[in-house]
Amino acid sequence: MEASITMEEKRNHSSVVMFLFMGLTDDKELQLILFPVFLGIYLVTLFWNLCLVILIRMDSHLHIPMYFFLSCLSLIDICFTSSISPKMLSDFFKDEKIISFVGCATQYFVGCWMGLSECCLLVAMAYDRYVAIGNPLQYSAIMAPDLCQKMVTGAFCIGFLSSLVQTIPCFKLYYCGSNIIQHFFCDLPQIITLSCSNPFITQLIIFLVALFVGFGSLLIILLSYGFITASILKISSVKGSAKAFNTCASHLTVVTLYYGAALSVYLHPSSNHTKKQDKVLSVIYVILIPMLNPLIYSLRNKEIKEALKRMMKQYPHILKK
Template sequence: MTEGKNNATVTKFILLGFSDFPKLKIILFVVFLGTYLSTVTWNLGLFILIRMDTNLHTPMYFFLSNLSFLDFCYVSSVTPRMLADFFQKCKSISFMGCTMQYFVFSSLGLTECCLLAAMAYDRYAAICNPLLYTSIMSPTLCVQMIVGVYITGCFGSLIQLCALLQINFCGPNIINHFFCDLPQLLVLACSDTFLLQVMKFVMAVIFGVASVLIIMVSYGYIGAAILKVSSVGGRSKAFNTCASHLTAVTLFFGSGLFIYMHPSSDNSLGYDRMASVFYTVVIPMLNPLIYSLRNKEIKDALRRCKKRVLSHCHAK
């Protein structure tokens, strides 16, 4: 490991985290801990609720349960390490640990891009082809789509990992961030990173822009179909379902594309860190709320679950 530029190979990195806010350390720790515990509770709770309640065994909630599980894994790939580092004097991470953290985090992020696009297609099938919905979105197709998005996300991240491992790091080894992400690693590289920069941009286009285009086209057809609905209640239900998904899409892709579509530089790393807090910590916490607050079916499922728990307690 080295601190300055020389011919040695970096064997570990130093994560600065939020060390530039020493007076806020305790406050930030409490806030991030509370956010993480809320995220884990809400996402796992929604996942379990959907799995337990047979009334929610539909394609829409099947995809939503996978989004909740994905968000739980997503936030857990970064936040526990970040929380532990608040009380570490030397916030070091091995080179292999750093690249593996990036691979897991990146895989989950790319998978979520694909999953949000798949959820948009599901809404398109439900609203534009209601009579054929159950035959179009068969259980087999839903499982195939889920397996496909996970494989695609892992494969996209693996390509970037292989390219990253070809880059030389000889110092400095200080990462001004709270986890190992590609833009921060590219700034520290000693060898030419042009191809990896291009690959980062291409992956952002393939997974980000392409997913957004699929979502926009789907919602273009959905919007046209909603306008043809004569029932005010039908329009309201369709709009509420779509509004939740569009809100989640806007938050996730807006912050993600901000980071991965521009070239990495020292000047942008401070903004990247703030945006990273939003899409790695805040968005996974907000997603279950976005999908649940105005969702009558989930509220009804919660009431049924509460009744079952109370009746079970009284039976004892």
């Protein structure tokens, strides 16, 4: 039975109206080193993802489902890292790293929305690769623009609703004690521990969302790659098999990095990890991966390199700048 906070107890304690981040480190010298590093990472993340979105939009050769999904992934990564990085960077040289109660809820909601939307989008991208390899003759008919748009819309809607049902109950809990978050951004595991009321219902909701959206999407992706592997094994030509596998390599790398980092952050026994280790894992998950995703897809992708060359020839003034 869930415990409740009485009105008398609420009157005896003031409600928390803001939270205080502990940040990445208290070491002033280390902060001077980390600030330009993380600023550079954030700028590179924005630059590469924006370039990828613009390139895919402008080059007609890239107007196919695979690159449509990739442009949506880049938009998600921009929003995801922008919900956390600017605040983190501005906090580096502040003695008190304060965020308002509403600001904390907003930061978590946007970050969670983008993170869960990315899970669903990776499922759509896995399905796209399955159809391309398993049923290439009907690929254009199956992966019609209308279906692709519905899949992306569905990914964003599922992410939005899943984030909403977690954010509302978490921030409706009563907070009356410590307001210190042992992290550099608002994340539910650290926030819930500060609540004065029983968080059982909220924790149950978080578990169900993680189970159905997080693990559900991972399971579908693994099943898709099971079918993809079966289709590749049926290809008699070694060259054909290698080409089919190469079309999945980038997506598989992104999936491995994303889910590997997420599982490391949220599914480890607390006794086995220090707070510093938690922060390092979170940096990989929320800061580095949004930068790596466009690089993984573009550096070894001939079509993107050729599209970039075409754009440079079409707009030579870009090079002069």
